[in-house]
Every structure is written in C-alpha cells, then in structure tokens.
Amino acid sequence: MINQKILDAIREQDCFKLLNLLLVHTKLPDDFDLIDEHTGKSLLVLIQESSINFSEQCPVEYAWGEVNVTPLQSVFIAVQRGDAPDFESLRYILMLGANVNHPINNQGDTILHKLMSLPSHPLALKELIRAGGDIFKKNNQGKTPLDLADEITSKYLLETYNQNNPKHNAAIKIQRQWRSRNKLENKSVALTHESLPLFPKRPLRSNPPDVKKMKLWIEKHKEEDKKTAEEVSHSIQHITFEHFLFGLKMAVKKFNLYLHSLPEDKRNYVLLVDSRKDKSGPWVTKLAQQFLLFPPSVIINTADPGKFIPTMDLNHIVLFDDASYSGNLLYKLQDSYYTSFLAKYRKYMNLQFHLIVPFTTERARERFKEFPTLLHTQETIPSFKVKNTFFKGETATYFDHKIPVDLSSIECIENGKLITGESSGVVFVEPMIPPYKL
Incomplete structure (x- = not known):
C-alpha cells in the first residue's frame, strides 16, 4: 500500500516533499511497483504521469x-x-x-x-x-x-x-583487456607477514551521523552558542568505507604508475609494516594488496628493522596508512627510518621513501616535506576552522572504519561534547569498534 503522504505530495506537485518521503518511507526500487487502490496505477507511473x-x-x-x-x-x-x-x-x-x-x-x-x-x-x-x-x-x-x-x-x-x-x-575492448591484465597481475601480489592480518575485516555497517540526535545536540547548547554549534555540525564529514576504499585504490594507483615509469630493475622496494596490531596501518596495508601491481622484495616490521638482512638491490621503501591529520606519527616513523635504519645500512642512503596515505590534511603534507619523501595521496581532509569552540581536533572528519582520537578529530564526533567542553548527554555518531580491532 502506498503511503498516503506520498500520494499527497504527488497531488501537490511538491518535488522535494515527495523526494524526502520516498527516501524515508519506501524501500526503493521495489516500492515503485506498489499499486494505488484508487487509480490502479503503480507508484512509478503516478510520479511519471504527474507534472513534477x-x-x-x-x-x-x-x-x-x-x-x-x-x-x-x-x-x-x-x-x-x-x-x-x-x-x-x-x-x-x-x-x-x-x-x-x-x-x-x-x-x-x-x-x-x-x-x-x-x-x-x-x-x-x-x-x-x-x-x-x-x-x-x-x-x-x-x-x-x-x-x-x-x-x-x-x-x-x-x-x-x-x-x-x-x-x-573499440575503446571498451582495449580497456577490458587492460583491466583483465591488471587483475591477473594483482593476483600475483600476496602480502604475507606476521604483522599483517590474514583477512582484513570490513566495517560491520555504515555509520553516518544521526541527524535527529545532531539537531538535539545543537539544542543542548546555550542560545548564544547554537549558531556556532550549527556551523560545527555542517563541517562534519563522514567518509564511508566504499569512499575510503576508492581513495586507497587511487593512492595505490599513483604508486603503481610511478614504479611502472621506471626500468624493471629499479622497482624493487621494501615494505614497512607498523608493528602495532591495534593500529590501522597493518589493516590498510593488507587492504591495499588487491590494488598493488608490483610485490615488495621484502617486508619488515617497523619495530625491528635489524631483522632485515640487506642481500639484494633495493630502490624504494614504502609505508601505508589510512589517513594523516597532524602528520606527527608518520613523521616519527620517517625520522626513525632515517636515524636508525640508514645509520645501520649506509648502502641504502639513497632509497626513495614512499608514503601511501589516501586521506591527508594540508598540515600533514607540509610536515612530510621535511624529508625527501614521495607522498601518494588522493584526497585532502578539510581542516576544522570553526572559531569559538573548546575543540582541539585537526579536522571534523571521521570514517566508517574508525573515529579518530580527539586530537585528530573534534571531540563531539566521538562523545557528543558541547562546543564549550561540557557533556551534552547526546551522542550523534554511534560508537563503533574498528574492524582491525575485532
């Protein structure tokens, strides 16, 4: 049975009212086939016959x-x-x-x-x-x-x-052949290491902000703070897992294109894996496996580079992460590489360092420039610029696979704090466990 409000919107020729009702009160596209008992016409036909x-x-x-x-x-x-x-x-x-x-x-x-x-x-x-x-x-x-x-x-x-x-x-056939070749090449890349998960889990579901709770969160503020709270709510960016995976694919593709431009004997690289299994680095590295065209020559753990025995010719060193906000963590990892790894293996002083990080802030990218690093990134995370708030976070962005810590993203996303720092009692983004911690 077609919702009466939807029928009313069609009769009123109210395009946006109809659109909102369709998104909220129907299961599309199946409900397009629902029949109006008065006219005997389907919902889709009623809409198409209207002047909307x-x-x-x-x-x-x-x-x-x-x-x-x-x-x-x-x-x-x-x-x-x-x-x-x-x-x-x-x-x-x-x-x-x-x-x-x-x-x-x-x-x-x-x-x-x-x-x-x-x-x-x-x-x-x-x-x-x-x-x-x-x-x-x-x-x-x-x-x-x-x-x-x-x-x-x-x-x-x-x-x-x-x-x-x-x-x-003709172009389609050529592209299909190219994609088929790439798929075959992709299958040959298998990243296996004690620090990497066997099968990277996906988020259990998408986790956008609850709009009703967000409005309630705004109402919890004092009258003079509501306009600023509203600005904060508009600045919040939710990135779905599909969006993230596309960003990762594009960042890896840039790395692939870089290696492909080099002679075959100049493509050998070391893959660095974050030793902390409760962090996103190993999970992202394993996810990236499906997009890599060139396998690493060797995989080593960031905690113990001394296990690496340099018996081969190498040209690059590569590290993955999902996102970088302040750039501090990846900066420290690079610093450790240049001060400890290279101090031990001077023959690799000319290794080209690569960071593959699909989502980065402008601040992080500036930080990375302090080292001779090639950054392969896809998307800029907007900086949080709303003034007159208690928040110290770099951005107002979060992902389906994680809600960043409060120094990376504003606290209200994780715990619903008011812009003045007090508890609101309203959490508009449901708490979740990152898939790499499951």
Missing part, C-alpha cells in the same frame, strides 16, 4: 538558510550532511526523470561540473554518466567536467564514459 519536474530548481530551507537547488543537488547536500542513506538514491531520482545535463546555476554548470569540486565518489560518477551525463558539456566559462577533474578522476571519467557509450566499442 525533477530538473527544476526549487527553494529549499536548510539550517543555513533558503537556497535554490535541483533534487539532484539536494542528494549531494543530504549525503554530505548524513540525511540520506547513500548515493543509491541518485539512481531513483534519475529514474524519475532528473536531467543530468541541466544547468544548476547561472554559470552554466551541470551536476557533473559541481561534482568535480567534491570528494571523488565512483558510484556517483558512474550513475550520472549512465544516465547520460556529458563529460564534454561546457559551462559559461568554456570548461567541461573533464577540464575540472584531477588526473586520476579524469581517467576514471573517460573509462566510465567509454563503457557506457556505444560509439566507443
């Missing part, structure tokens, strides 16, 4: 004020704020007729143009291109989405576009 235009901009009231957005834009706003389950909702809006190539602002940008300024998300890109998204459509400045994309994203855009464009069958 899912490409038009409409005024929408957000916490920061009223803005004109299309339903397609609202999905990205909602996902960033944790109001919608995930980018799966994109598919349903596209099914309902949203025009991917419709301009969303006075600059002539489409949703694909806008997406280039947001963190990369492969599912979103794929859905938009499948729906006819034009990566060559120019805005008023003559820029295409492809022009605005970084190197890695542009390659992904072209590959996805070619896969979904029948005019590019």
Whole structure:
C-alpha cells in the first residue's frame, strides 16, 4: 500500500516533499511497483504521469538558510550532511526523470561540473554518466567536467564514459583487456607477514551521523552558542568505507604508475609494516594488496628493522596508512627510518621513501616535506576552522572504519561534547569498534 503522504505530495506537485518521503518511507526500487487502490496505477507511473519536474530548481530551507537547488543537488547536500542513506538514491531520482545535463546555476554548470569540486565518489560518477551525463558539456566559462577533474578522476571519467557509450566499442575492448591484465597481475601480489592480518575485516555497517540526535545536540547548547554549534555540525564529514576504499585504490594507483615509469630493475622496494596490531596501518596495508601491481622484495616490521638482512638491490621503501591529520606519527616513523635504519645500512642512503596515505590534511603534507619523501595521496581532509569552540581536533572528519582520537578529530564526533567542553548527554555518531580491532 502506498503511503498516503506520498500520494499527497504527488497531488501537490511538491518535488522535494515527495523526494524526502520516498527516501524515508519506501524501500526503493521495489516500492515503485506498489499499486494505488484508487487509480490502479503503480507508484512509478503516478510520479511519471504527474507534472513534477525533477530538473527544476526549487527553494529549499536548510539550517543555513533558503537556497535554490535541483533534487539532484539536494542528494549531494543530504549525503554530505548524513540525511540520506547513500548515493543509491541518485539512481531513483534519475529514474524519475532528473536531467543530468541541466544547468544548476547561472554559470552554466551541470551536476557533473559541481561534482568535480567534491570528494571523488565512483558510484556517483558512474550513475550520472549512465544516465547520460556529458563529460564534454561546457559551462559559461568554456570548461567541461573533464577540464575540472584531477588526473586520476579524469581517467576514471573517460573509462566510465567509454563503457557506457556505444560509439566507443573499440575503446571498451582495449580497456577490458587492460583491466583483465591488471587483475591477473594483482593476483600475483600476496602480502604475507606476521604483522599483517590474514583477512582484513570490513566495517560491520555504515555509520553516518544521526541527524535527529545532531539537531538535539545543537539544542543542548546555550542560545548564544547554537549558531556556532550549527556551523560545527555542517563541517562534519563522514567518509564511508566504499569512499575510503576508492581513495586507497587511487593512492595505490599513483604508486603503481610511478614504479611502472621506471626500468624493471629499479622497482624493487621494501615494505614497512607498523608493528602495532591495534593500529590501522597493518589493516590498510593488507587492504591495499588487491590494488598493488608490483610485490615488495621484502617486508619488515617497523619495530625491528635489524631483522632485515640487506642481500639484494633495493630502490624504494614504502609505508601505508589510512589517513594523516597532524602528520606527527608518520613523521616519527620517517625520522626513525632515517636515524636508525640508514645509520645501520649506509648502502641504502639513497632509497626513495614512499608514503601511501589516501586521506591527508594540508598540515600533514607540509610536515612530510621535511624529508625527501614521495607522498601518494588522493584526497585532502578539510581542516576544522570553526572559531569559538573548546575543540582541539585537526579536522571534523571521521570514517566508517574508525573515529579518530580527539586530537585528530573534534571531540563531539566521538562523545557528543558541547562546543564549550561540557557533556551534552547526546551522542550523534554511534560508537563503533574498528574492524582491525575485532
């Protein structure tokens, strides 16, 4: 039976009301087949026969004020704020007729143009291109989405576009052959070491902020602090495991491309593994195994580099981590390498140090420049910039696989503290156990 509120929204031609009700009160796409007992028509047919235009901009009231957005834009706003389950909702809006190539602002940008300024998300890109998204459509400045994309994203855009464009069958065949070759090469890389897990576990579920509890957390503040608390809530960034895994894949791909550019006899590398099994380093290293094209010559533990017997020609030393906020931990590991490892093995003074860290802050990247290190990273973690708060954290970002400690991320994410430092009694991000500690 179709929810009466949904039928009312269709009759009222209220696009955003309908969209919100669909996301909250239905199990899409199955519920599109529900039949209205009065008309005998399915929910999908009722929507398609209505005059609702899912490409038009409409005024929408957000916490920061009223803005004109299309339903397609609202999905990205909602996902960033944790109001919608995930980018799966994109598919349903596209099914309902949203025009991917419709301009969303006075600059002539489409949703694909806008997406280039947001963190990369492969599912979103794929859905938009499948729906006819034009990566060559120019805005008023003559820029295409492809022009605005970084190197890695542009390659992904072209590959996805070619896969979904029948005019590019030859390109598709070539790309499939390339991917098949890579898959075969990937299977040959098996990272085995006492410090690495046999099978890296995944987060049990996605863990976005509870929007109702977040609003309650804001209300717990004094009246003069509520506006600042609201700013804090808008700054919080939740990164899903799928988003993280894509970032890791892209960071490893950059490392692969670097090694591939070298002669074969210059690709040998040592893989450093963090000795602390309760930290994310070993887990991330094992996850990265599926993306590596070149296996390490040797794997050693960061706690005991003395076990390494240098009997082979080596050119690089590599260390993985999931994210870096202040850069302090990875800085210390590099410092230890340069002061202890190289002091013992002077013949490796010219080893190129590589950090593969998919998510990093600008501060961390600046810190790493103190050493001759090559950083392979994918995405910048925004710094926390809201003023007049008690919080000392570097960022307002957390992941499905972990909530960083309070010096890395603001405390309210972990324990719901007020911006003044007192307890609110409201926790809007559910506590979780990192998969590498299970």
